[in-house]
Amino acid sequence: MTVPAQEPRFDQDPYASYASSTALRSACPVQLRPVDSGKRPGCLVLGYAEAREALADARFSKDTAAFFEGSGSRRRLHPAVGRTMLASDPPRHTRLRKLVTRAFTTGAVAELRPFIARVADELLERWSPGERFDFVAGLAVPLPVIVICELLGVPESDRADVRRWSAELFAAGEPDVVDRASHAMADYMTDLITAKRLHPGESLLDRLIAARAGNEELSEDELVSLAVLLLVAGHETTTNFLGNALLALLRHPAALGRLRDDPDGIPAALDELLRFDPPVSTATFRFSTEALTLGGVEISAGVPVQVALGAANRDPEPFPAPDLLDLDRDATSHLAFGHGIHRCVGAPLAKAEGEIVLRAVLHRFPGIRLAVPPERLEWRRTRLVRGLAALPVLA
Numbered sequence: 001m002t003v004p005a006q007e008p009r010f011d012q013d014p015y016a017s018y019a020s021s022t023a024l025r026s027a028c029p030v031q032l033r034p035v036d037s038g039k040r041p042g043c044l045v046l047g048y049a050e051a052r053e054a055l056a057d058a059r060f061s062k063d064t065a066a067f068f069e070g071s072g073s074r075r076r077l078h079p080a081v082g083r084t085m086l087a088s089d090p091p092r093h094t095r096l097r098k099l100v101t102r103a104f105t106t107g108a109v110a111e112l113r114p115f116i117a118r119v120a121d122e123l124l125e126r127w128s129p130g131e132r133f134d135f136v137a138g139l140a141v142p143l144p145v146i147v148i149c150e151l152l153g154v155p156e157s158d159r160a161d162v163r164r165w166s167a168e169l170f171a172a173g174e175p176d177v178v179d180r181a182s183h184a185m186a187d188y189m190t191d192l193i194t195a196k197r198l199h200p201g202e203s204l205l206d207r208l209i210a211a212r213a214g215n216e217e218l219s220e221d222e223l224v225s226l227a228v229l230l231l232v233a234g235h236e237t238t239t240n241f242l243g244n245a246l247l248a249l250l251r252h253p254a255a256l257g258r259l260r261d262d263p264d265g266i267p268a269a270l271d272e273l274l275r276f277d278p279p280v281s282t283a284t285f286r287f288s289t290e291a292l293t294l295g296g297v298e299i300s301a302g303v304p305v306q307v308a309l310g311a312a313n314r315d316p317e318p319f320p321a322p323d324l325l326d327l328d329r330d331a332t333s334h335l336a337f338g339h340g341i342h343r344c345v346g347a348p349l350a351k352a353e354g355e356i357v358l359r360a361v362l363h364r365f366p367g368i369r370l371a372v373p374p375e376r377l378e379w380r381r382t383r384l385v386r387g388l389a390a391l392p393v394l395a
Contacts, residue, residue: 018311030295043305048315050295056340060286081182084229109348120360135391140242148234153203170382189227240279240387260362271331278336281310281386365395
């Protein structure tokens with residue numbers, strides 16, 4: 001599908017394209033665009049109301065593996081990656097989500113907060129006030145990796161490989177790299193599950209293995225798939241969220257100063273930071289199972305649909321003056337975590353990590369500032385997600 005991400009400098013500032021182009025949201029919140037080199041139509045959703053509707057409408061299926069099997073695709077994704085809980089519909093999705101939801105409740109996440117805070121402090125202790133460091137490499141990447149790996153029981157010695165495979169899964173325009181990474185990640189989790197059966201522990205992965213042994217209708221393939229999804233989704237988007245949130249504050253000194261002086265305001269600010277620059281720019285695609293109308297646009301059956309979360313979160317209808325970072329705005333209805341039955345199950349954990357990291361950074365380095373002009377920042381070239389390749393700051 002032709003998504004605006006191919007436009008020059010879209011990675012640096014996609015919101016200018018969304019707002020200024022007459023071909024985009026302001027003129028038509030739902031657009032039919034060609035896919036497969038123009039062989040058939042696809043759909044790109046840019047408006048907030050339309051995005052919210054598409055994300056919750058059961059007529060848009062997430063069983064994308066079945067879609068690709070019928071499309072003649074030559075992709076060679078490992079089934080554990082191609083058939084995750086995220087890429088499934090009820091009742092399978094309902095059954096799998098129920099198995100993992102309890103690990104990410106507010107209460108369960110509260111128990112992790114001391115560990116998260118300890119990791120953040122240990123990482124930040126490597127720098128002194130006035131020193132230059134890369135916030136992405138030094139904290140935004142390792143902290144979520146450490147937390148989700150600890151939760152799943154992934155050995156510390158394997159975490160660098162896990163991070164590399166995860167990054168490769170989102171490589172833009174490199175299908176062979178993505179496919180190879182999917183097999184590497186799935187093979188690793190298969191081996192880890194085998195090892196844990198021999199030496200059980202108390203991690204979330206151990207509990208899923210026990211559920212499989214307890215005949216809770218969890219197949220071996222589904223067990224591996226859940227493990228891969230939790231491992232990747234548990235840190236990839238949070239890494240981007242942390243970098244995007246700190247950058248937004250660094251570019252808005254008044255907001256930064258407000259939260260530095262009143263850190264108890266950080267939890268309430270997280271939703272506006274997520275709305276302003278979400279870590280996922282485009283939701284994983286779904287497809288129409290029947291002919292329907294969305295935003296006044298007729299969509300035939302079997303059309304792939306992508307929802308541009310970044311565009312929807314900058315829609316002025318629900319969010320007046322959307323290009324302003326306004327910490328007093330009620331942004332709780334943002335779509336950064338999606339909407340409907342596929343809303344991110346790990347949202348409570350991501351917000352806890354965001355709050356703890358921002359508190360620690362602003363407390364330890366009250367004078368933190370960008371070390372380079374904003375226009376020199378490098379953004380990742382990835383599929384779906386939006387995040388910084390590096391964020392050089394002066395502590």
